[in-house]
Amino acid sequence: MQMLKDRITKHGKNLGSGILKVDGFINHQIDPQLMDACGQEFARKFDSVGATKILTAEISGIAPAVFTAKHMGLPVVYARKSKPITMTDQVYLTYAQSHTKGQTVELIVSAEYLGGGEKILIIDDFLASGETIQALVYLVEMAKSDVVGIGALVEKTFEKGREKLDHLNVPIVSLAAVSNMDGENITII
Amino acid sequence: MQMLKDRITKHGKNLGSGILKVDGFINHQIDPQLMDACGQEFARKFDSVGATKILTAEISGIAPAVFTAKHMGLPVVYARKSKPITMTDQVYLTYAQSHTKGQTVELIVSAEYLGGGEKILIIDDFLASGETIQALVYLVEMAKSDVVGIGALVEKTFEKGREKLDHLNVPIVSLAAVSNMDGENITII
Numbered sequence: 001m002q003m004l005k006d007r008i009t010k011h012g013k014n015l016g017s018g019i020l021k022v023d024g025f026i027n028h029q030i031d032p033q034l035m036d037a038c039g040q041e042f043a044r045k046f047d048s049v050g051a052t053k054i055l056t057a058e059i060s061g062i063a064p065a066v067f068t069a070k071h072m073g074l075p076v077v078y079a080r081k082s083k084p085i086t087m088t089d090q091v092y093l094t095y096a097q098s099h100t101k102g103q104t105v106e107l108i109v110s111a112e113y114l115g116g117g118e119k120i121l122i123i124d125d126f127l128a129s130g131e132t133i134q135a136l137v138y139l140v141e142m143a144k145s146d147v148v149g150i151g152a153l154v155e156k157t158f159e160k161g162r163e164k165l166d167h168l169n170v171p172i173v174s175l176a177a178v179s180n181m182d183g184e185n186i187t188i189i
Numbered sequence: 190m191q192m193l194k195d196r197i198t199k200h201g202k203n204l205g206s207g208i209l210k211v212d213g214f215i216n217h218q219i220d221p222q223l224m225d226a227c228g229q230e231f232a233r234k235f236d237s238v239g240a241t242k243i244l245t246a247e248i249s250g251i252a253p254a255v256f257t258a259k260h261m262g263l264p265v266v267y268a269r270k271s272k273p274i275t276m277t278d279q280v281y282l283t284y285a286q287s288h289t290k291g292q293t294v295e296l297i298v299s300a301e302y303l304g305g306g307e308k309i310l311i312i313d314d315f316l317a318s319g320e321t322i323q324a325l326v327y328l329v330e331m332a333k334s335d336v337v338g339i340g341a342l343v344e345k346t347f348e349k350g351r352e353k354l355d356h357l358n359v360p361i362v363s364l365a366a367v368s369n370m371d372g373e374n375i376t377i378i
Contacts, residue, residue, distance in 0.1 A: 030265045032256075032265060059248050062219075070221035070222065080217065110217055113212070
C-alpha cells in the first residue's frame with residue numbers, strides 16, 4: 001500500500017538489530033487517517049474470508065485492528081499482556097517473545113470474548129519473527145475457533161515470520177514489506 | 190450519548206468496589222461502530238477548542254482517541270506505561286495510581302511527539318478519580334503545551350475526578366455519567 005510505504009521510507013528509522021522505529025505514525029504517535037486507510041485496505045483484502053471477529057494484541061495492534069473492524073463491521077478483541085481485575089472468569093493464556101521489550105510477554109484473552117466456532121482474522125502492526133502472531137493463533141486454537149486470515153501493517157521479510165505461519169494455509173497480507181535495513185536505507189519491496 | 194448509555198445499562202457489570210466492567214465493548218472487546226460514533230460526538234463537542242493534537246493513555250484510551258482524532262483530522266499520541274526500546278530520546282515521565290491494576294503506573298511520552306506550544310485534547314475511556322487524566326495533564330505541562338479539553342467515554346461521578354480537574358478551566362465532557370452502582374443497578378444520569 002503506497003501511502004504506508006512512503007511513510008516508512010520518509011519517517012521510519014532503522015535503530016539497528018532489526019528494529020524499525022515507526023513511532024511517529026503507528027507505535028506512539030498514531031496517524032488516524034493513515035490507519036483508517038490501512039483498515040480499509042485490509043477490509044478489501046479480507047473481504048471474502050468470512051471473518052466473524054478480529055483479534056489483535058495490545059498495544060500497537062489496536063489502532064490498525066479497530067479501523068479494519070470498522071470497515072468490516074466486526075468486533076475486535078485485543079489480547080492483554082497483563083490481567084486486569086475486570087477479567088474475572090476463564091481465560092486463555094499463552095506466551096510470546098517480544099523483540100522490542102526484550103522479554104517474554106503473556107497474552108491473555110477472556111473466554112467470554114473469544115468463544116468457539118468463530119472465524120478469526122488476526123491483525124497486528126508488525127509481522128517480524130511471527131512470534132506474537134503465532135501466540136495469537138494458539139489462543140484461537142485453545143478457544144476452538146479458526147484463523148481465517150492474518151494481516152500486518154509492516155512485514156520484515158528478513159525475519160521470516162511468514163514461513164512460520166505458512167502451515168496455517170490462510171491468506172497472509174502485509175501492507176508494506178521491508179526486505180532489508182542497512183544504515184539509513186530501508187528497502188521496501 | 191444515548192447509544193453508549195444504553196450499552197452500559199445493558200452490558201456493563203458492577204464488579205463491586207466501584208469497578209464497572211465494560212470489557213464487552215470498550216476494554217477488551219471493542220465495538221468499533223460504537224467507538225466511531227463516540228469519536229464523532231467528541232469531535233462535535235470539542236469542535237471549537239482549537240486542539241492541535243490528542244493525548245491519551247495506553248491501553249483503553251486508544252480506541253476512543255483514534256476515532257475522535259480521525260473525525261477531527263488530528264494526530265494522537267498515547268502515553269506508554271513502559272518504555273519500549275524504540276523510545277530512545279528525551280521523555281516526559283509521571284506516575285498515576287491505577288484502580289483496575291491496584292498499583293502505581295508510569296506514564297511516559299517522548300518529547301519528540303509532545304512538543305511545546307501544542308493545544309492538547311485529552312481523551313480517555315474513564316474519568317473516575319481523575320488520577321490518570323491529571324497525570325496526562327502533568328505530561329502536557331512538562332512539555333510546555335496547553336490542555337484545551339478533556340473527554341471521557343464514561344464518568345463515575347461518585348469518584349469526583351471532575352472536581353480535581355476543575356481548576357484547569359477547560360471543557361470536561363463525558364458521554365455517559367454513572368452516578369451510582371448498587372448491586373446490579375447502574376444509575377446513569
